[in-house]
Amino acid sequence: MTLPTHARAVIIGGGVIGCSVAYHLAKLGWTDVVLLERKQLTSGTTWHAAGLIGQLRASSNMTKLAKYTADLYASIEAETGVATGFRQVGSISVALTTERHEELRRSAAMARAFGVPVEEIDTAEIKAKYPHLNTDGVVGGVYLPSDGQGDPANIALAMAKGARQRGALIFERTKATGVARDGRRITSVEWEAEDGSSGTITCDHVVNCAGMWGREIGQMLGVNVPLQACEHFYIVSEPIAELQSLPVLRVPDECAYYKEDAGKMMLGAFEPVSKPWALGGIPEGFEFDQLPEDFDHFEPILEAAVNRMPMLAEAGIHTFFNGPESFTPDNAYHLGQAREMDNVWVAAGFNSIGIQSAGGAGMALAQWMEDGEKPFDLGDVDIARVQPFQSNRRFLKERVTETLGLLYADHYPYRQKATARGVRRTPFYNHLLQHGAVMGEVAGWERANWFARNGQTPDYAYSWKRQNFFGNVAEEHKALRENVGMYDMSSFGKIRVEGPDAEAFLNHVGGGDFSVPVGKIVYTQFLNSRGGIEADVTVTRLSETAYLVVTPAATRAADQTWMQRQVGEFRVVLTDVTAGEGVLAIMGPNARKLMQLVSPNDFSNDANPFGTAQEIEIGLGVARAHRVSYVGELGWEIYVSTDQASHVFETLFEAGEEVGLTLCGMHAMDTCRIEKAFRHFGHDITCEDNVLEAGLGFAVKTSKADFIGRDAVLRKKEAGLDQRLVQFRLTDPEPLLYHHEPILRDGEIVGYLSSGAYGHHLGGAIGLGYVPCSGESADQVLASAYEIDVAGTRVGAEVSLKPMYDPASARVRA
Incomplete structure (x- = not known):
């Protein structure tokens, strides 16, 4: 069989994953698919896999993919005649x-x-x-x-045969050796066969399914695939x-x-x-x-x-x-469109669950390639989450010594990785450590999660019950609610959008209205064509031609890539400036008093109302004060260039002694935000959650000119909501909520919590979760009796569609 000179998709790697992608693309009608396998199908990892096929995964969508996988393996033998050995043994x-x-x-x-x-x-x-x-x-x-359980090699061969039956071409002993690029696209793949022949295939898409070779194939394709x-x-x-x-x-x-x-x-x-x-x-x-x-x-x-x-x-x-077998830095596989190129896709690094994931992963990736949008939320495994430094060989060596074992380790809430730590540090890192900070890690950033008291061991003692930091966080939470606290937000992503079309570009990609005065802060979402939430952001207008987009630390890279793909003819430049500024949040009813101690600027409501930013003098330096809050209190986020960051920290900390300033961590920020029912991206809001059903319609201005997702928002307004995001408070103050606990409405399971944390001010565990409500009014949703299933015990819960803490937001506007 002769290799073609063109293919719609070239798949590199003939293990179970590559065969699944080929099968599912062919099933969608992609007849000109070519799979290149350097040796023989299944000869890398697939052939010696254990073949365990479990259905319960760590999230609902990963479980959906696992259930699809099992169903596929049970049925594909009838289609192809290849026995998969699948037995439902439990x-x-x-x-x-x-x-x-x-x-x-x-x-x-x-x-x-x-x-x-x-x-x-x-x-x-x-x-x-x-x-x-x-x-x-x-x-x-x-x-x-x-x-x-099943036969791994035959599962792969069954999908390979199914792909061939639908027109896909599979070439063994044919190695991909190089590529040609044009900007952000691969235009062709070079190959060499063991018989000495060679050639080039022009292509529309390339899929890296190279398994433990995925990192090196990624380098050849110009994309980052960290695995080892x-x-x-x-x-x-x-x-x-x-x-x-x-x-x-x-x-x-x-x-x-x-x-x-x-x-x-x-x-x-x-x-x-x-x-x-x-x-x-x-x-x-x-x-x-x-x-x-x-x-x-x-x-x-x-x-x-x-x-x-x-x-x-x-x-x-x-x-x-x-x-x-190949393992990744966070124990989640890599799936999706690579950030660095526009037609390179990845399905690799399956952390010993390749057989039980392959069917669903291939289906999801093929559908994504077909539609140009994720078929549903794949944030757990989306390769857009990875950071450039994570392909560092020393980092990978150290980290994967731990991640393999984490598959069977206790999966405690808040558990932190122990290896390959300290690579990204904020300007305040050493100051915080000196005062008892216990660090966690997100996207490589070291972040103070809580502060140990004098004499207390500054480390986690993990448990499913109240962990050793519970009291510490309660004190930090109380300081934010009753006095003033300070926490480090430097790791949050900061993307500068600049150019003559900056305003028009943001009005195209964002649901909010960005035609605002300099200094105005806009809270909004970037939506996809279905009205789902691609990013949850605050955007500050810095000048006539420049804005600052602030995103969660974990999604900065993905959000910037998503924005970049929408640029088209707009005259704008996007720049990651996260490391250029440190950010300290000063929050609580006495935040204004502290700010007045360190700065001669006017922080009154008249001069600096909620949702505005101003340039300020602070100590001996200058900074930018953004009046916003993620904890539901009066406060400011202080943006200061990294060269002045240590001085500003010391200035605030010393002045804080006069007002009883408390250093706080990310856990206290989370416990405060959930009391205020502020949404957490990746949990409460994702690309498949409609912005109206998430209760964020106020942040989307359908009255302005067209923007991505506007039509979907208008259709949803017309059709009505199918579900609502509801806030829950357990009536028993003892149980703890994390996420994914089932929601029972009048005794029947109707959903699960998207996030959970303890509400120290409200006096019980708080959760957020979606409740189906087609054809129902808000009052009807609230009229039912609700319980939450906590490890098999049903616990009564109060419910609200408004924030249980300060529903009128009087405190943030004080």
Whole structure:
């Protein structure tokens, strides 16, 4: 078969992911798809995968993709004649600690909200379903009857055959060796075959499905794909006579999983400290290769397993296997349109869940390529989240030693990565550490999450209950509500939009009205064509031709890329200026008093009303004071160039002694914002949440000239809301909310919380979540009885569509 000279899409990599993308593009009618595989299909990682197919993931959309995957594997054999070996054997996860049991019970509640069948089972029920298990120390568990297992290589080959049947072309032993570019587009891919032939394929799109080669292929394509291969171990026993079909078993407290397969028992591990592999590059000839055994590394896992599964002591080991799999810095795979190029797509770095993710990931990416927009929120895995520094080899080596083990670690709320820390620091980093700051990390930024008291260990002690910082955050929260607090916001993204068309451009991409005086601050959203929220921003007019767009730290890169793709003929330049200014938030009823101590400027309502910015003198320097608030109090965000940042911090801190200033962290900011029902992007509002249903219609001005998403907003106004974002307060002050807890309305599950935190002022845990309301008035929504499922216990909740704290916003305008 001869390679064509043109293809609509060239897919690089013939593992299960590349085959899935080819299959799903062909299914959408893309007949001129070419897949290039350097060796043989499945020869990298797919062939030695364990083949576990679980349906419950960490979010509703990831669960939706996993459920789609299982359904596909169950049906594709009939379509292609290739057996996938898919068996719905179920899975059991067991807890050996009360903390892990809490996690499993919360995951069971989440499964109920997501529509995944689940049973919470006690030790006796676990033993009945898994008689070979030693249940000593087992506290409890959960059973997911719809989980399964399959044959990884045949799953990939089935999708490859399905793709071929629909016209896709697949070429093995054909390596992509280079590309030609024109600006932000790849125009052609060069290839070489093992038989010595070579050539070029012009193309409209390129998809990087190169697995553990994804970083290097990304470099060839001009895009950043941070991932690193790690060694992954499992053993397979000799045949065991009495072994029948069993559920997949996970014992995460012992870092182990078990799978019965063809009368043998497989034991796999996700050890706490993993072994990065091929740091200098993967050998050129790698194909169906195994790595050297490392029994010493695996021995602690095996020792615990022999106790947990006594049959392993008798059976003997048939196979000790060590093979590489790729891991990413945050343990989420990379999917979507690469930021650096406009026609390069990525599906790689699947962190040992490639088989159970491949069907859904391929479907979602193909639909995204077809429509030019994400089919639904994929923020968990969207490659637009990655940072340039994350491809640093030393960073990856250090980080992936941890991320493999995090798959089976306790998934505590607020858990921070421990490795490869400190790469991005704000100008106030050392000042904050000196005063007891306990740092967290977002997008590489070190941020003060809370402050330890004198004599208190400045570190997290994780739990599902009240963690060791609970009282500290309560004090910081109280300071913001009753006096004055200061926290560091420097990590928030700052994008300068400048040029003669800056006003017109922002009026095109943003829902707000940017035809405002210099110094005015506009809070609004950038929408997509469906009225979903692409970004949640504040925009300050700095001059006639310049604006400053402020975004969350985690989405700065994605938001700037999204804006850049809308530029077209507008005469504007977008510049990331995040590192150029430090930002200190001064918030609370005494914020004005503190500001007057450090600056001669006028901070009165007449001179500096809410939603305006002014240039100020502060200490010996100058800064810009933005009167806005994310905590629902009177306050200012002080933007100061980094060279003067330390001086301004010291000036404010010293003057603060006179008014009782408290240093606060990001956790206190979050607990305050949720009391005020301020939305959190990525949780409460995403690209698939309509701006009106999110309760943010006030920030979108449909009366102005056309903007992206305006028609969808008008259609939704006409049709009415299908759901509303509701605020909840638990009537019992003890339970804690994080997110994804099921919402029950009159006894029936109707949704789940999008975010949760403790409301220290309101005296209970607070959550936000969408409630279906088609054809209902606001009063009808509020008239029902509501409960929240917290780890299997239903807790009564008060509800409101207005913020429970200061609904009239009198405090921020004081």
